[in-house]
Amino acid sequence: MDVAATTTSLVDIGRATLARPSFKSHGSTRVPLAWRNLLADKRRLLRSITGISFAVLLMFLQLGFRNAFLDSALRVIQSIDADIVLMSTTKFRFGRKDPFSRRQLYAARAAEGVLSVRPIYGEWMTSIWKNPETQKTYNAQVLAFDPDEPVFLLPEVNQHLQELRQPDTALSDANARRFYGTASAGTETELSRRRIRIIGTFALGPDFTTDGTLILSDRNFLKFFASDRLAAGTLADVELGAVKVQPGYAAEEVKQSLRQLLPGNVAVRTKAEMLALETAFQNSVSPVGPIFLLGTAIGFVVGMMISYQVLYTDLSDQLPQYATLKAMGYDNAYLVQVVLTQSIFYALIAWLPAWGLGLLLYRLIGDVALLPMHMTFGIVIGTLAITIAMCAIAGLLAVRRVLKADPSDVF
C-alpha cells in the first residue's frame, strides 16, 4: 500500500492542481507518443525492425544488382577512347555482332573536325575459349584493334602494344569469371581451336552476358575470325569506328558532318548516346533490368506487408488507449500524425541496419560474382525514400484501425 500521506490540503489542490489552464500554445510540450510507443517493448521492436530490415535489404540487393548489371554492361563502352562512335544502324547493343564496311571509316576521316577514326573488331559467337587448366571451352568476348592506333583506355592494354603485334597473341581479362581459368602472361591455350599465347592481362570484368574478354591485334583477329578476307587481301568489316574530334570542334558538330557524309546503314553516335542506347536496351528490352526492378517492387510490397502487420498489431494492442484519446477530445488528425510518425521511425531505424548489412553484402557479392556492386548515393537516397514511403503507406493503412475505434466502447 503506497497511499502516502500528503500534507497538501484539499483547498490547496483546488487552487493549484485544479486551476484553470491557460490557453497558450506550446508545441514543445507535447508528449512524444510515437517515439515512446516505438520503444515501449524492446523485444518487439527488435523483431519488427528485423522484419522490415530484411525487406529493405532485399531492395538494397535488387537495386545493387540492377546497377551492377547496367554498370558492367557499360564498362566496355566506357573503356573505348572515342568522342563519337560509328556503328551499324541495326546494332542494338554492344555485345551483338553487327559489323559494317571498313571503307566507311576511310570516308569518315574526310569529315571536317575529325582527328582520327580507328576500327574496333568484335566477335562473340564463334570465339571459343579453352580454359588452360580444365580444357573446358566457353564463349568469350573478343575485341581487336590496330596496335598502331590504340583505341582503349585500359592502361594494361596500351602497355602491351608491341607484344600484341606478334602472331597468335592476346591479352586476357584478369577479372574474367574463374571458370575461364588463370591466363597470365605466358599461358598458352586455344581460341577457336587455334593456339594462342597470352602476353598479359588487363582489368575489365564480366557482365551478365559476357564471362570473359580477350583483346587481340587486328591482324591476329582477322587470322582467327576472318582468314578468308586476310587471304584475299580485302578489307574486313569492322564492329565499331572510334572517332576522335580535333581540338576546337564540338562532338555534336562533327557528328552532324559525319551524318551527312556516311550512308544510312552507319549510325553516328556520341559516346554518351551509345551509353544511353546500351542503358535503354538493358533497362527496357533486356529482361534482366526489369527483373531487378520487379525484385525491388516485391521487396517493397513484402516490406509494406511486414510494416503493416507490425503497426496493425501495435495499434490493436493499444486500441482502448487510442479510443480513450478520442474520448478525451483528440481528433483523428492527431491519431494519424502519431501513427505516421511511428511508421517513419520504423522506416528510419529499420533502414540503418539494412544499409550496413547491404554495404557488407555488396562487397562480398562484388568479390564473389565479380560484379561492380557499388553503394551509390542514388541507391542510399532511393532506398531511404522507398523505405519511408513503404512504412508510411503501411501506417496509413493501419491507422484505419484506430480511426474506427469507437470511444464509447471504452466505457
Place this chain on the structure above:
Amino acid sequence: MTPGTHQLPSAVVVDAVDHFFGEGDSRSQVLFNNSLRIEPGELVIMTGPSGSGKTTLLTLIGALRSLQSGRIEVLGHSLAGLQKRDLMAVRRNIGFIFQMHNLFDSLSAFENVKMAMQLSKCRPSEMRRRGTEVLERLGLGHRIDHKPRMLSGGQRQRVAVARALVNRPNLILADEPTAALDKDSSRIVVDLLKELSREGCTVMMVTHDNRILELADRIINMVDGNIKSNVVLRDAVRICEFLRTVDLFKHLTPIEITNIAEKMMLRRYRNGEIIIREGDPGEEFFLIGLGLVDVNRRMAASEEKKVATLSAGGFFGESALIADQPRNATCTAASEHVEVFSLGKADFRQALKASASFKDQIHSVYFQRQ
C-alpha cells in the same frame, strides 16, 4: 414565469431520450423516454443491473455517441445534431474515468496525465506543477515517472483518475472508478471527486460500490432502460425527517417513508409566486422544505384572506387529491427562497392504498380542516 423553473442552468439535462442499438430486424431499444436534470456540483451515482442502460446514458451525456432522439444539454451545449468536431469540443470539457485505466504503457504516469493537459495547451512549467500536484494528491508522488507496468492496479487507476481531473473539467463521467481500488485508494479518489463537486464540478458515476453511496448527492437507479428512481439524497433525507415529525406520517415504516420521499420532486419558488391557485384542479401534494407559504382563501365578498402561514415541514394540497375536488385555497411563497417537495396525484393515492393508517390520518387531517 412557470412556477418552479427559475433554478440555475443545469449541468446536464436529459429530456425524453430514447436510444436504439442495431439496425433493421436486429434493432433493439435500450433507453426508453428517459429524462433527468443534474444541477452543477452534484455528485450523482447511477446504479442498476447490467444492461439497464446506465452506461449507454452516460456515453450519450459524454458526447461519445450521437443522440438519436430526445434532447440532451451538457454544460449549456445541446448535443442534438452536433457534428463530430463539435462533439469532440464538448468532450474536452468532460473528464472521463473508465473502468479500465487505458493508460499508455509506453508513457510514465506523468506523461499519461500530460496527455490530458496537452489538450488544454497550458504552459510547460504549469504542466509539471499541476501534473505533479494532482498525482501527489492521489498518493502517487513517488511514482510520477514510473511506467504503468511498474504500478499496481490501484495505482494505475489513480493515474487514470488524475488524467481525468487534471484539467479540472466541469463534468466528470466515471464508470466504476473504484472497482479496481482498495478501500484506502477508493477513499482518496472519492474524496477528491467529492471535493471537486463541492467546487461546482458535476460528477456522474456508475458504481456498485456501496462504500461510496453515502457521498452521493443524487442516486439514479435504472432498470431495463428506464430511470426507475432519481433521488436527491439530501432532499430525501430532509423529506423523511419532515415526514417523521408530522403526526400524519409517524405511523409509516421507514421503507414506506423512503418510498414516498423518492417520488417527491423539488421545486423552488420566489417570494410572491403562486404555488397552487384556489379553484384549479388538484394534481399534487406539497411538503414545504424551506421557507414560508401563505394559505389564502376567498371569502364571501370575493376577498382573499390569509388563513394560515406554513413553514418548513408543513404540507398542503392534500384536500383536492382526496376529495377529487378543485383547490380550496391559494398557496403563495411568502419568503425569498421557498423549496417545496411535490408528490403526484397517482403516487399520493398509491401511498394511501399502501398504508391504511396513513389513509386514516390523511382523512382525519382533511376533515379537521373542513
